[in-house]
Amino acid sequence: xxxxxxxxxxxxxxxxxxxxxxxxxxxxxxxxxxxxxxxxxxxxxxxxxxxxxxxxxxxxxxxxxxxxxxxxxxxxxxxxxxxxxxxxxxxxxxxxxxxxxxxxxxxxxxxxxxxxxxxxxxxxxxxxxxxxxxxxxxxxxxxxxxxxxxxxxxxxxxxxxxxxxxxxxxxxxxxxxxxxxxxxxxxxxxxxxxxxxxxxxxxxxxxxxxxxxxxxxxxxxxxxxxxxxxxxxxxxxxxxxxxxxxxxxxxxxxxxxxxxxxxxxxxxxxxxxxxxxxxxxxxxxxxxxxxx
Amino acid sequence: xxxxxxxxxxxxxxxxxxxxxxxxxxxxxxxxxxxxxxxxxxxxxxxxxxxxxxxxxxxxxxxxxxxxxxxxxxxxxxxxxxxxxxxxxxxxxxxxxxxxxxxxxxxxxxxxxxxxxxxxxxxxxxxxxxxxxxxxxxxxxxxxxxxxxxxxxxxxxxxxxxxxxxxxxxxxxxxxxxxxxxxxxxxxxxxxxxxxxxxxxxxxxxxxxxxxxxxxxxxxxxxxxxxxxxxxxxxxxxxxxxxxxxxxxxxxxxxxxxxxxxxxxxxxxxxxxxxxxxxxxxxxxxxxxxxxxxxxxxxxxxxxxxxxxxxxxxxxxxxxxxxxxxxxxxxxxxxxxxxxxxxxxxxxxxxxxxxxxxxx
Numbered sequence: 166x167x168x169x170x171x172x173x174x175x176x177x178x179x180x181x182x183x184x185x186x187x188x189x190x191x192x193x194x195x196x197x198x199x200x201x202x203x204x205x206x207x208x209x210x211x212x213x214x215x216x217x218x219x220x221x222x223x224x225x226x227x228x229x230x231x232x233x234x235x236x237x238x239x240x241x242x243x244x245x246x247x248x249x250x251x252x253x254x255x256x257x258x259x260x261x262x263x264x265x266x267x268x269x270x271x272x273x274x275x276x277x278x279x280x281x282x283x284x285x286x287x288x289x290x291x292x293x294x295x296x297x298x299x300x301x302x303x304x305x306x307x308x309x310x311x312x313x314x315x316x317x318x319x320x321x322x323x324x325x326x327x328x329x330x331x332x333x334x335x336x337x338x339x340x341x342x343x344x345x346x347x348x349x350x351x352x353x354x355x356x357x358x359x360x361x362x363x364x365x366x367x368x369x370x371x372x373x374x375x376x377x378x379x380x381x382x383x384x385x386x387x388x389x390x391x392x393x394x395x396x397x398x399x400x401x402x403x404x405x406x407x408x409x410x411x412x413x414x415x416x417x418x419x420x421x422x423x424x425x426x427x428x429x430x431x432x433x434x435x436x437x438x439x440x441x442x443x444x445x446x447x448x449x450x451x452x453x454x455x456x457x
Numbered sequence: 458x459x460x461x462x463x464x465x466x467x468x469x470x471x472x473x474x475x476x477x478x479x480x481x482x483x484x485x486x487x488x489x490x491x492x493x494x495x496x497x498x499x500x501x502x503x504x505x506x507x508x509x510x511x512x513x514x515x516x517x518x519x520x521x522x523x524x525x526x527x528x529x530x531x532x533x534x535x536x537x538x539x540x541x542x543x544x545x546x547x548x549x550x551x552x553x554x555x556x557x558x559x560x561x562x563x564x565x566x567x568x569x570x571x572x573x574x575x576x577x578x579x580x581x582x583x584x585x586x587x588x589x590x591x592x593x594x595x596x597x598x599x600x601x602x603x604x605x606x607x608x609x610x611x612x613x614x615x616x617x618x619x620x621x622x623x624x625x626x627x628x629x630x631x632x633x634x635x636x637x638x639x640x641x642x643x644x645x646x647x648x649x650x651x652x653x654x655x656x657x658x659x660x661x662x663x664x665x666x667x668x669x670x671x672x673x674x675x676x677x678x679x680x681x682x683x684x685x686x687x688x689x690x691x692x693x694x695x696x697x698x699x700x701x702x703x704x705x706x707x708x709x710x711x712x713x714x715x716x717x718x719x720x721x722x723x724x725x726x727x728x729x730x731x732x733x734x735x736x737x738x739x740x741x742x743x744x745x746x747x748x749x750x751x752x753x754x755x756x757x758x759x760x761x762x763x764x765x766x767x768x769x770x771x772x773x774x775x776x777x778x779x780x781x782x783x784x785x786x787x788x789x790x791x792x793x794x795x796x797x798x799x800x801x802x803x804x805x806x807x808x809x810x811x812x813x814x815x816x817x
Binding site for chain 2: 201241245248249250251252254255256258259260262263264265266267269270273370371374375377378381415417418420421424425427428431432435436438454
């Protein structure tokens, strides 16, 4: 029995960073912006959270700093794509490349240092886990039950109509992108404060990209993110256990599993055209210049 | 104060040429600030980073060696990006290309023949193209997002090559280090001049750049790429198939990335080991944009990016700055390039917070 509980807890721990980053990106994409910099924002959150926790001795301070770091870092993307209408795909990649480089430089002194672990709160699970679950509910409610959520979605579906109705498209998108950055930052902090907890260069290991795939998998519906993220958490943990037990499969193949699973999931979802067509924000990735 | 954009009619031809240089200047300035923040003398640091390598003949050679894979990969990416296909997985195609080509000297270690090298190069291109075919066919058949699938395949390729060089392909006499046997002479890409580290791959890069430049600017295929990239709807009316073009550009860029991979394996490392994946596939994205997606511009841009690597090594030795500074420079450079591209299409104006009523 205890084994199953510990497996469940480890699945939660593996899923939380994915869920957080994906929740943030879902809101960003619902506002019509495609930010491919999730990986970069996550790793900035991870290194910022780790260093703040080291400096203060308090992992919660680390998490708060990670949230701010992610949001501030995402402003770079927002300024380029929203104010200067730069290409969103390329700018997102730039954010990832810069984030990986910058975090490597900032974190250089932390390599090999023991981290400060955020202890479990209730039922063997930490505060960030509970936040990630609560956030799913909050984002669902916000997007589909509030006026502000409707405004955000309308901006994402047709920025010209929303602009004509007097909505400030650019401001709404700025706020959405920063929310995405904050969530990715917290997801990164979960890696360096709970999951590992250490600083390892490049420790996000593609999780930001998997989070992007999860948003597609969830067809832009928050509740479905929960299913996707936990599915991936389970795959990750399953391959760890298989490695530990010494299954006669090379560990490299097991490590590849979550990435292969992502591709398979993307194919399965893409085949269901109707599901994706209904929910895809119509203005996703399109540049917008307000006319005056 | 607020920033406002005004669309230019047709775009500025002045900024189209100038923007990469402005971006470079801004990157160097930002780098100076970064060095100052790290407590280094910014002028001396920038000199060490960007000028000193150019003065030293050995470093100049190393720049050419590093630029070779960057240029080869970036040319293929430029074709993809122009056509509206986002191949982000060049790193994987580079690795698989290197691995496919290396299969011949690894599996037939004793075979010495003038056939070996051409066969390896062909295998390398085939491997890269095959690996790029996966995201291409998934996009064409199912509409799967090629950005995510091509990127996921990078991680898979890294794991697979890692398994090979630690498992079945490991040199039994290699003291347990990961890596294959050293290739024999007929499997090594010759140098351009004797005693030089610059191998034949550099020539491939130049030839590829000129050839692809010709295709893009002088042939119907180039026109098809431009039309479908700028307006898929107009392309359909012209009778072009976006799906077939997706397959074509992925195969082409995969083959070029594969050629880069096997050139690196056969020309520089001379065996397959676990250090082949150095992020060239990602740095090449920056090269492609810095070269403004023009193969000839990419030739120059590849040298610039190579300089950030070599300068990074120099700065690490003589300044004690982390070699990760190179990646920060590369990230900043891409940001500035993208920001400066705005100048081509828009006039940027600073306006006061509240526009007057009735103002145009």
